[in-house]
Amino acid sequence: MRNLLFLIFLCVFISCQKNTNQENRIKEDVSFLASDKLEGRQTGTEGEKKAADYIRKRFEELKLSEKGTNGYLQAFTFKPKTNPHDEVKFDVNGDGSITGNNIIGFLDNKAENTVIIGAHYDHLGYGGDGSLYRDSIKAIHNGADDNASGVAIMLNLAAKLKNKNINNNYLFIAFSGEEMGLLGSNYFVKNPTIDVKKVSYMINMDMVGRLKKDSTLAVYGTGTSPIFKQTLRSHNNNFKLIQKESGVGPSDHTSFYLADIPVLHFFTGQHDDYHKPGDDSEKLNYKGMEIIGNYIFNIISDLNDNGKLAFRKTKNESSQVRFKVGLGVVPDYMFDGKGMRIDGISENKPAQKSGLQKGDIVIQLGDSLVTNMMSYMRALSVFKKGDKTKVVVKRQNKKVEAEINF
Template structure:
């Protein structure tokens, strides 16, 4: 594969790369995000020159950390999606002009054991927007500093520090692509692995870890996929982060593909925000110190579990009974909220919620006849409605209960 790094990008890299003996993690994390979320990569959409430039940067950092290539072509593992507009399209080994070719980037720290841990983060984003954008207006570059240059920066930091430790288990690092289109890269890797999946102890996924705020809230999804997770997370939480745990191994990110192969998973996430899938998700809003805290917690976890037995896998309850919706309220849930109800983190234009007068910060406590205590009860309640139905939404606004009539 040809090298695709532009002169501007190379200048950026060589000016700011730290020598190993002078490694400054905050500065390097900032540099990683600055490169990956640069306008010169045009939003890193899968199948574009920007994606290839991002892949080349990740490989450069893998090589500098001393990782061994573990793809099908050096560090690369290519996949092809013919019907890219089909939400159920499956990546394959085919190739051709009528479709999209993407690249996973895979490197490994080769330690004595045959068992391994997988650390992953998707590096693709939305390019100029496409169908997943929440931006309204003229087309603009979606740099995706939080989604997910932040997760890649955390992954690269872990590659650098874990390569210097004397561990027993191998550590496989995967920069995954095509996540924004439907988990293409992780789907393809788990069905065409370059390692023996039966030897994987667990998989760690970092997707949007760049906005740790003053509440120090960190969502950790997948805690029900192994009996050890709750104890282990509390044991390694030396920075006293507020852990908001969710048991399900299924979610809108790449850990799902590994969970479906009976591998224990955890997904780390610092929360939704107003810039999600918009051009405003840029480098000036990133908390590099917060990324380091998340990565350091994962580092402690991998080190602590290195000489222990392989952990047990458990299925979570909701993968087969996730509610299906035909309508939407038009709100963005606050995934970091751990109180009773479903807190709203944003409202969409021209949707039922905003038309009724529901606002950001309101907490939905009842939808129709259903009491809402958490995200799952909200989704179950919403799944009972169809287009044209009318109902009442009760919210808590600053301690006051208000009811709104809505029509789907």
């Protein structure tokens, strides 16, 4: 009897150790996906195929069921857009077409509804149109934060959810083609491998690797289900939360929101290495990633007993504003003060030529006061090429005025 009890204890201990090891692999997963040998994981390249194979093997280790169209893989072929206003054409043949792969694993709890947890794994390769790198020397864009970080937390959640919160099934998707226009998520929604009418909600993680000292965490889509805001607040013991109601944004959650699925998108903010070769694995805040993973797990746990969540459409303010010109700045989307803080300046654009600087807070553009991102966009929308106007910024508690030539 004593030997039997010892064997039972040993089996439980080994099982716990394996689960713990899976949960503690965040840094290992990022280090591989963001290594030079994957050459930036651009969709359709050998580097992306190596990344896909790594994620497939991790899904096998986690004992997720295959839910692609070929094992874990869901291939999609497309022809890149030459006109940014055209729709991408899938399943095309002939020269110039590219094939990417979504990797899809399923945790089947025999439940009525399913939660989708996703993150894109592609990046920019050696740069291309999406790069903000201006050096003439060719360089790999490893994309540690964008978005090896999201994939690593997705895998972490897959380990955490084994035999937990079993009132839902969980579908884990590593998307390709995000950097080319949310292609992988768009394709999945149009060609789902499960019944999307049974999807309760979708969680997306994109650039969650650089939690700053003030612990600011942005969550988008908080208005897409009535229960989200309360749930986010009730489990927040660590973050300065910035909640954005809209379900539309520049990442894969948008594809699901447009299919009437509630979404939450997690994001730790932009930085100087965004879409540049400097986005490397040693610069990530791994402790912060662990805290974010625990936070998302607690949210999922809270929602475990709520059945299929109610969906609510949100006002997509940015889509209602059209621009003929731009300042040539990267807004700080994490800023929650008055005005629009500049997080980056593009070369040879109006802002740089007028002497604006990173960290400046735009408080007036032309005759319009700027109090937030929306008022900034409205103010910008009235100008056309050739116009001149004044801009007033707050720089280290001083007001600075400059002339802008569009």
